[in-house]
Amino acid sequence: MVDIATRVWNHKWKIDPIVRSLIDTDFYKLLMCQSVFRNRPDTQVTFSLINRTKTIRLAELIDEGELREQLDHVRSLSLSRGESTWMRGNTFYGKRQMFTSEFMDWFENLRLPPYHLEKRDGQYELTFEGSWPEVMLWEIPALAILMELRGRAVVNQMGRFEIQVLYARAMTRLWEKVEKLQGNPDLRIADFGTRRRHSFLWQDWCVQAMNAGLGESFVGTSNCLIAKNRDLEAIGTNAHELPMVYSALAETDDELRQAPYDVLSDWHAEHDGNLRIILPDTYGTKGFLDAAPDWLAGWTGIRVDSGDPATGAETAINWWKERGEDPTQKLVIFSDGLDVDKILELQSQFAGRCRVSFGWGTMLTNDFKGLTHNDTLAPFSLVCKAISADGKPTVKLSDNPRKAMGPEAEIERYKRVFGVGDQAEVEVVF
């Protein structure tokens, strides 16, 4: 029996818009948004898409009309009643009413601000300007749209069986990863793959496969819509965006030196427990920890998001010891460039020395590497970052010089202020 109505409905493209909800985004975006809404609501920012993989000429692969259609669709979205209920009524990290009434009232009425789109040198220049709490919510939808439209452009060239076998292979590959991770009851892994997912439906499948295969070891997903739909924990804390914008707003070198701690001081006032996770690498982990105030050592853990992960974890453990803390009670979250072997290696290296957790992104939700001729579906390095705040440029250094961004002169100034010396380069694949 063919359901004719379903078939006709399927003919309308909106059956699978790439972003289908304002909460089809990372949980930490909403947490940070609330923090920004409370602490810096009037800051004017510009976010911009940056394709670090120049060889992938997105403007040649992706039709501009389709891209605009998908971006316009996101602008038509508003929080649904069920989504609002989920955010207001849910327990996040064991805490009720994580989101305040003030924030929810504002969020319920939000529509995303306009975008600006141009083609240049085979790439799309996609920027968003406006007040920080509004503009910041474009980051994840913009990335997900570009990634998925690129995937659709490739898949559109394939035959029916090629497509079926493509997904059969990708499923087989992911399940083999799940099987490799099984039998490690102490593992704790969350899905952090929204921004570079192959597609929404694929991320949803990956999350369900992880949940079915790993049980307790799968702790949840950063994607709020999937967490809601699949009754899972929403996972996440904070990101580089906060210190980057706070730092850009600093008037003097002294204020700049203080800015990353101001971020965490604001955060400290709002959150406790598992939400007190330090992201120390924005301007170099070592210097950040050395100059950190003592109250930061009392936080729950550290997220290692650039540089060599084992080195980052050792740095954190040593720092806790220096500050008289017991590292075995502390949480280290690895979230950069992970795949199964790296996860298992880090787990066996640090289990028992600290609490270990993994935020697994691209290679969970977009491992199509080698699955098409000429590797046309391989993940690539696309980011969407705050590039200026109140007219002043932002800077990011991280623990890997290849991830540095900002005007050259400002990078040098930041390096001087934060005492960042030579750094080891690590290839950025995605």
Next chain:
Amino acid sequence: MVDIATRVWNHKWKIDPIVRSLIDTDFYKLLMCQSVFRNRPDTQVTFSLINRTKTIRLAELIDEGELREQLDHVRSLSLSRGESTWMRGNTFYGKRQMFTSEFMDWFENLRLPPYHLEKRDGQYELTFEGSWPEVMLWEIPALAILMELRGRAVVNQMGRFEIQVLYARAMTRLWEKVEKLQGNPDLRIADFGTRRRHSFLWQDWCVQAMNAGLGESFVGTSNCLIAKNRDLEAIGTNAHELPMVYSALAETDDELRQAPYDVLSDWHAEHDGNLRIILPDTYGTKGFLDAAPDWLAGWTGIRVDSGDPATGAETAINWWKERGEDPTQKLVIFSDGLDVDKILELQSQFAGRCRVSFGWGTMLTNDFKGLTHNDTLAPFSLVCKAISADGKPTVKLSDNPRKAMGPEAEIERYKRVFGVGDQAEVEVVF
């Protein structure tokens, strides 16, 4: 949108009965049935299921009630108008009206005769008795039902994701076989996998994948229902059943010696072209060919179905040469124990020396080897054979003593009559 009616309909098991049509069978069964209907309609035969893989205790795996339900369902089937139209109107091997009006009138009114089912030593004893043209049509449905019920029993123990990944792996594996076969434009392969298929839906998928991936190299399927539904050629000629029953009916050693040639004499009167394919191994290929009348050398080809396939082909080529025929104009069909590497090996060995074609069975439609823990879905050796005709036992020797069947004394008598000496044993996996 959920189509409620479809969901409710799905709750009734008949949505996927294992055998869903009287033409969900091998094409050669219908060809042979017509020949039997014409030449030996009153012969009374007994067919019996034989599980050569004793370690697989089917009666412990498969519920008797379910088995009876499926067998009863087959007895409820009759030829549909569309199926009859397809058989009457279609061109088979370039010939119209392959099936006579007399045969079609009879077939349209046919219901399969009763079955007899008992459990013994962990196995099912499943037998069919009655007139030959009716009973013979039980072979393929009986095998397909047992194979698929065993598969369903295994899959019923698996979780949703395990099942999804199982099929993803099987699809990936089959597609990799298809890719391996690509780029050999002279290859000619047909699906011969109905009897030991994993399931109807899986065979249907495999056939479509072969068709999509191999183009001209995929010449069709032995399954009439799939050939009809997918608009493909129905492929097949004749089988051991004919010489086995003709031989059992022989009154004297001389008649016995003549019986296999009587089969082909009847066949010769009915068919020409690609349907004139000799199956020489029932009582030993060498002796059969040496004693064959000259008109048989004029036939189109030989099917090699037991023993070492290269040896069988060499024997055929030498025989044609001895009889003054040009082997390069003759067709050799390999149909025993094939998988991709063997196919490619035989193709490169015999291409140019004769016309080569492959009837690919079990490893096309049931290669689930190694895909479950303890290999619970590995194909096994199940057959359904004529064991007696008019009360006299049948005998099969073939070119592999492990495939021999019949009472010990009769086997010895047949070996003497047909001059079969020592034979090389080849393991029978399926």
